[in-house]
Amino acid sequence: MDKHIISFEGATISQDKKVVLREVSFSLVEGDFVYLIGRTGTGKSSLLKTLYGDLKLREGKGKVVDCDLLKLRDRHIPDLRRQLGIVFQDFQLLSDRSVERNLDFVLRATGWKSADKRKDRINEVLGAVGLEDKLKFFPHELSGGEQQRIAISRALLNKPKLILADEPTGNLDPITSEEVMKLLHEINQQGTTILMATHDFGLISKFPKRTLMCENQQVVEIKQKS
Numbered sequence: 001m002d003k004h005i006i007s008f009e010g011a012t013i014s015q016d017k018k019v020v021l022r023e024v025s026f027s028l029v030e031g032d033f034v035y036l037i038g039r040t041g042t043g044k045s046s047l048l049k050t051l052y053g054d055l056k057l058r059e060g061k062g063k064v065v066d067c068d069l070l071k072l073r074d075r076h077i078p079d080l081r082r083q084l085g086i087v088f089q090d091f092q093l094l095s096d097r098s099v100e101r102n103l104d105f106v107l108r109a110t111g112w113k114s115a116d117k118r119k120d121r122i123n124e125v126l127g128a129v130g131l132e133d134k135l136k137f138f139p140h141e142l143s144g145g146e147q148q149r150i151a152i153s154r155a156l157l158n159k160p161k162l163i164l165a166d167e168p169t170g171n172l173d174p175i176t177s178e179e180v181m182k183l184l185h186e187i188n189q190q191g192t193t194i195l196m197a198t199h200d201f202g203l204i205s206k207f208p209k210r211t212l213m214c215e216n217q218q219v220v221e222i223k224q225k226s
Contacts, residue, residue, distance in 0.1 A: 003030045004063065005162050005193045006051065008219075011060030013046050020046045022217045024060065028195060030161070033188040035204055036197040037222070038214030044197040047214065048164050051195070052084055053077040065161050082110050085155025085163040085192075089170035091147045093139040099126070099150055100135045106157050125153040129183060145176035152183060156192075163187065165196040169203060181207050 006028040013021035020043040028034055036044050049055040051064045053072055062069035065083045072080065094102050100122060107118045126132040129149040139147055148168060155163055165184065169177035181203055188194050198204065204211060211222040 004028070005030055005032070005065060006195065007061070007063045009061040011057060011062045013043060013050050013055070014058060015046045015049075015055055019217065021214065021219060024062075024219050026212060026219055026221070028162075028193055030193055031188070031191055033185065033194045033209045034196070035209055035211040036195060036214065036219075037199060037201070037204070037211060039199070042214040043217070043219075044214050045166055047219070048166050048195070048197055051164055052086055053080050078110075082158050083161055085152075085158070085160035087148075087151050087155050087163060087165040087168045089167035091139070091144075091151045091171075093147060093150060093154075095139050098136050098138055099131070099142075102139075102150070103154055103157060106154055110158055121157060125156045126150075128156060128187075129153045143176070144172050145179060148172060148176075148180055149183060152180070152187070156187070161193060163192055163194045165194060167197055167199070169198065169200055174202070177203060178206065 004027050008024045008026055011024040012019055013024060036047065038044050046055060050057055050062065050069065056072070057069040067076065067080045094105065097105065103122045103125065104118055107121060112118045123132060126135065129152055131146060131149055131153065134142065134146065134150070142150065169180050172180060177200065184194060184196065185207060213220050213222050
């Protein structure tokens with residue numbers, strides 16, 4: 001039986017004491033690649049924030065990588081996030097540090113003591129995104145596509161079971177967006193589960209996968225055209 005990486009049952013997603021999504025029920029199993037679509041303000045980001053502990057789940061059932069979101073306490077959040085890779089639209093790289101130091105910062109913060117092991121892991125993830133030659137570059141010296149690939153390499157550092165990607169192509173041109181999508185699909189084919197929020201229907205049609213839609217305070221599955 002496939003192992004559930006994400007599961008919701010009758011969950012209510014709220015932000016600023018306002019209900020954003022009701023009766024959320026869906027699941028992802030290991031190795032899934034699922035899109036989360038919907039207009040701005042329909043709850044895509046709130047759902048992702050609930051999954052990585054930025055918003056609290058108050059009602060219903062919710063689990064992510066064996067963590068019960070209803071019982072999640074602040075002290076548990078670092079452990080949860082070590083099992084997740086999170087990719088944002090605006091990259092969120094530290095502008096005053098090189099690529100190497102951006103990645104090293106994350107490894108040190110998540111308990112990697114050995115400098116040699118950190119260096120090896122940094123080289124490994126940069127190789128995975130094709131940017132091993134950008135080790136000493138600063139974010140402002142990189143293109144938008146390169147910065148997003150660095151952000152994806154950062155998400156891979158702790159070998160996550162799940163990557164949550166919130167509009168990862170939102171600030172990129174169409175060609176670069178396709179390159180980032182191909183990279184995410186390669187990562188998925190190696191076994192990492194991915195849930196990606198997007199409003200780019202062109203990309204979805206080029207890279208079709210299971211699709212969930214946030215609409216009218218609900219999450220519904222979009223049936224694939226055969």
